[in-house]
Amino acid sequence: MKKNTEIRIDAASKIAGIEKYTRDLHIDNLLYAATVRSDRAHARILSVAFDDDFDWSRITVLSAKDIKNNFVAIIKNDMPYLAKNEVNYYGEPILLLAAENDKILHKAKKHITINYDDLQAFCTLNKAMQSSYANEPFEEIILKNGDVKKAFIKADHIIEDTFETGFQEHVYLEPQVVVAIPDGKTIHIKGSMQCPYYVQNAMNELFMGSETRVDVTQIMTGGAFGGKEDFPSLICGHVALLAEKTGQPVIMSYNREEDIRYTTKRHPSKINAKAAVSKEGNIQAVDMNILLDSGAYTTLSPVVLARAVLTSFGCYKLPNVYIHGKAIKTNIPPCGAFRGFGGPQSLFAMEMLVEKISQTLNMPVWEIKKANLLSLGDKLPTGQPIDYSYGLPQCIEKVLKSSEYEKKYNEFKKYNEKEAKRSGILKGIGISLAPHGCGFTGVGENRIKAIATMEVLPNGQVVIKTANTEMGQGVDTAYKIIVSEALHLPFNDIIIEEKNTSKVPNSGPTVASRSTMIVGKLLFDNCEQILSALSLNNIEFSLQDFKEATKKYFNDHKTLSVQKEYEHPNFITFDEDTYKGYGYPVYAWSANVAEVEIDLTSYQVSVKQFYSAHDVGRAINRQQSEGQIQGGIIQGIGYAIYEDIHLENGQVLNRGFRDYIIPTIEDVPELHVEIVEDAYFNGPFGAKALGELPLVGAAPAVASAVSFAIGKTATKIPMTPEVIASMIEKKNYEY
Amino acid sequence: MNIKCNINGKSVSFEAEPLDRLLDILRDTLGLTGTKEGCGEGECGACTVFMNNKLVNSCLVPAMHLQDADIVTIDGLRDFDFFTSITQSYEENGAVQCGFCTPGFIMSTIELLRKSNGKVLTDDEVKSVFAGNICRCTGYDKIIKAVRQLLHTNIEIPKRFYE
Numbered sequence: 098m099k100k101n102t103e104i105r106i107d108a109a110s111k112i113a114g115i116e117k118y119t120r121d122l123h124i125d126n127l128l129y130a131a132t133v134r135s136d137r138a139h140a141r142i143l144s145v146a147f148d149d150d151f152d153w154s155r156i157t158v159l160s161a162k163d164i165k166n167n168f169v170a171i172i173k174n175d176m177p178y179l180a181k182n183e184v185n186y187y188g189e190p191i192l193l194l195a196a197e198n199d200k201i202l203h204k205a206k207k208h209i210t211i212n213y214d215d216l217q218a219f220c221t222l223n224k225a226m227q228s229s230y231a232n233e234p235f236e237e238i239i240l241k242n243g244d245v246k247k248a249f250i251k252a253d254h255i256i257e258d259t260f261e262t263g264f265q266e267h268v269y270l271e272p273q274v275v276v277a278i279p280d281g282k283t284i285h286i287k288g289s290m291q292c293p294y295y296v297q298n299a300m301n302e303l304f305m306g307s308e309t310r311v312d313v314t315q316i317m318t319g320g321a322f323g324g325k326e327d328f329p330s331l332i333c334g335h336v337a338l339l340a341e342k343t344g345q346p347v348i349m350s351y352n353r354e355e356d357i358r359y360t361t362k363r364h365p366s367k368i369n370a371k372a373a374v375s376k377e378g379n380i381q382a383v384d385m386n387i388l389l390d391s392g393a394y395t396t397l398s399p400v401v402l403a404r405a406v407l408t409s410f411g412c413y414k415l416p417n418v419y420i421h422g423k424a425i426k427t428n429i430p431p432c433g434a435f436r437g438f439g440g441p442q443s444l445f446a447m448e449m450l451v452e453k454i455s456q457t458l459n460m461p462v463w464e465i466k467k468a469n470l471l472s473l474g475d476k477l478p479t480g481q482p483i484d485y486s487y488g489l490p491q492c493i494e495k496v497l498k499s500s501e502y503e504k505k506y507n508e509f510k511k512y513n514e515k516e517a518k519r520s521g522i523l524k525g526i527g528i529s530l531a532p533h534g535c536g537f538t539g540v541g542e543n544r545i546k547a548i549a550t551m552e553v554l555p556n557g558q559v560v561i562k563t564a565n566t567e568m569g570q571g572v573d574t575a576y577k578i579i580v581s582e583a584l585h586l587p588f589n590d591i592i593i594e595e596k597n598t599s600k601v602p603n604s605g606p607t608v609a610s611r612s613t614m615i616v617g618k619l620l621f622d623n624c625e626q627i628l629s630a631l632s633l634n635n636i637e638f639s640l641q642d643f644k645e646a647t648k649k650y651f652n653d654h655k656t657l658s659v660q661k662e663y664e665h666p667n668f669i670t671f672d673e674d675t676y677k678g679y680g681y682p683v684y685a686w687s688a689n690v691a692e693v694e695i696d697l698t699s700y701q702v703s704v705k706q707f708y709s710a711h712d713v714g715r716a717i718n719r720q721q722s723e724g725q726i727q728g729g730i731i732q733g734i735g736y737a738i739y740e741d742i743h744l745e746n747g748q749v750l751n752r753g754f755r756d757y758i759i760p761t762i763e764d765v766p767e768l769h770v771e772i773v774e775d776a777y778f779n780g781p782f783g784a785k786a787l788g789e790l791p792l793v794g795a796a797p798a799v800a801s802a803v804s805f806a807i808g809k810t811a812t813k814i815p816m817t818p819e820v821i822a823s824m825i826e827k828k829n830y831e832y
Numbered sequence: 833m834n835i836k837c838n839i840n841g842k843s844v845s846f847e848a849e850p851l852d853r854l855l856d857i858l859r860d861t862l863g864l865t866g867t868k869e870g871c872g873e874g875e876c877g878a879c880t881v882f883m884n885n886k887l888v889n890s891c892l893v894p895a896m897h898l899q900d901a902d903i904v905t906i907d908g909l910r911d912f913d914f915f916t917s918i919t920q921s922y923e924e925n926g927a928v929q930c931g932f933c934t935p936g937f938i939m940s941t942i943e944l945l946r947k948s949n950g951k952v953l954t955d956d957e958v959k960s961v962f963a964g965n966i967c968r969c970t971g972y973d974k975i976i977k978a979v980r981q982l983l984h985t986n987i988e989i990p991k992r993f994y995e
Binding site: 110352728731 | 859863865866867868869870871872873875876878905906907909910915918919922923924925926928929930931932933934935938959960962963965966967968969970971972973974975976
């Protein structure tokens, strides 16, 4: 494979500001929509009153009573489009309004009074665990391997702690926005989204039994990170219902405050982890209890929990494990998909458990990691053997070398002993190892049965038809590279079909780091079908050969369209009851080294250098791969030290970018990114997954460096100055 | 109130309420949708434009300040020759991902080129110009590389940006 430095296809139009995002579309007769929300965390709705002295003639109002199938189809279908009798979180939609401009909507909202009867609300994991919610988890998973009890009895050391991770907000730069355009027969939904078929399926359920038909088109999406995976199904239902009622196009466009306060976020977690360790530092057993705070409705929590469980063992050989995960309901806005999808939470706990082992045994953390590292041929606690595409050792070698880890480890130790008091700065260096399962968890891909289609045009151009969406990650460019390489065609002879559910097959959602590996492989296989139809069997054919063969084919046939449905390699099986087997068809791996400084006056952590190596199987587009890795690392650093959502009685207090701080250009460290390519036999040109992994390993590397600097294991992220102060001064600050 | 001002080299006049935002006037009244809204509170920089040759967040500029102002947006830049160099550098260095913040970064890039005026700036000086632009995708590294490359190219920024 040669062409892996193509310039991304949408760069120029984005730079020039001519790329059209959803709010840039010109739509005639457009109505604007607004949401009237609960201002209680948990309550019965007693009445909704509209002031008589307000002119309601220009406002369309929609309530739960107008919706026959009032549930957002996701996993358990427990979340309504609009609350009917009861609200379960502060901000839950109760009414929808539509009018010709935002100003009228704003006024109208002030003339609606909702009366409630408050119910007891459980707005934190701790409170929920004391309530009946504890006994009715959205999902519960137990993964057992070996004899944990015995290992703990025989252990030289038992090392235990409780690790907490916070909410994280996606902060895609383009807030949520969708529009519904009715044409008499069909409602055309367009919007900023990751998964047009998720929306299509939700709309099919919403309008089940009615005459209304819906199709869905993804418009250029200004970032998503999981935040536009499940959430758009809710607001697409909102605009579709309003469009059906008014007969006019309706747009729902969230401002930043609404977006931060009421859309899904990363699940906060509380994880108790315990290790049985020999005096040499070998981990003989791990017992882990994972609690995810899921918010008011199920959304994707069962799958997020599954990934948390399957990531919890990190990159270590653990002979005995007992991992118990629960996704718990609380009365806060529902949590949803977020890059890493449960992995960042449980990997933080595992990596910090190793940190604590190293501090308890007074051995360097890298020694502990090395002693317990998976080797080729070892098995994960699920029984999955690691016997192909395992580039982690190379990743480790690269980062240890580029970061001069061992040298700095000793230097910083001396510096902290001798200089820190005088300079007021502590220095730390930390290391994390991260796995990320590629594609859907367990047998998910067998259920999705992704389909990708390709069509050859008579002029020899080729059209790619998938439902996978471009949201900044560069998937369209990657697909064009795969196809142009496999068919020996010029880049510009390959056309990407609009991501419209009436034009492209359901190739599954654009999530779970699956687009390149799973769907890219379908495209690769489609190319082989095309070559075989064109009788181009020799490897060395030219563009001219391809065009002539196409011409000849079209003399005898009307169309040349090929299709491929995904099939798991037959040895890849998974038992969902015992969690045994292949949690993922393959893992991608990373090793990360972070250098931090902690200011002893302000207790602010800053990351100075970050070294990272990722085994991605094969980088289809090297430059964009590096970009994904760099962006993911910075998002992970934000997760580790800056990004903090404040809740009071279930109400998100953050209002925007003033009080939800993400890394700016002045906060970022020097990034040193290397790519390792240990090919995966079932990926296109050997490619594995890349989208999520960079974020998973970043926070533990920073937390490891902080633990080094302070001499105490980090147990909580984000490590805000208050958290650092409490670590250093051993006092409990309120945060 | 009636407002007359110069936008992208053209004289325009329109009706607006005194507190209407420049951002909405550009996008809704004038159809100049290259300028994006990310946060609506002057923190993200996606709506950055030049107003009287200074960078401003157009979400924070009320209409009442626009009388006789000179505004340049991303939509008014495409036709300048120097824009090709900026595009190339951003493309070649992979500095664009979702692209929603990009027009704002381009406006700040022009400010930076204007500021450097041939001098090579330190990384800290470069970063300080972009402190008001947030990007969630790239990790900024490739944007810095694109800008560094531009700083080593001789780019003529038109005189109207200096006056």
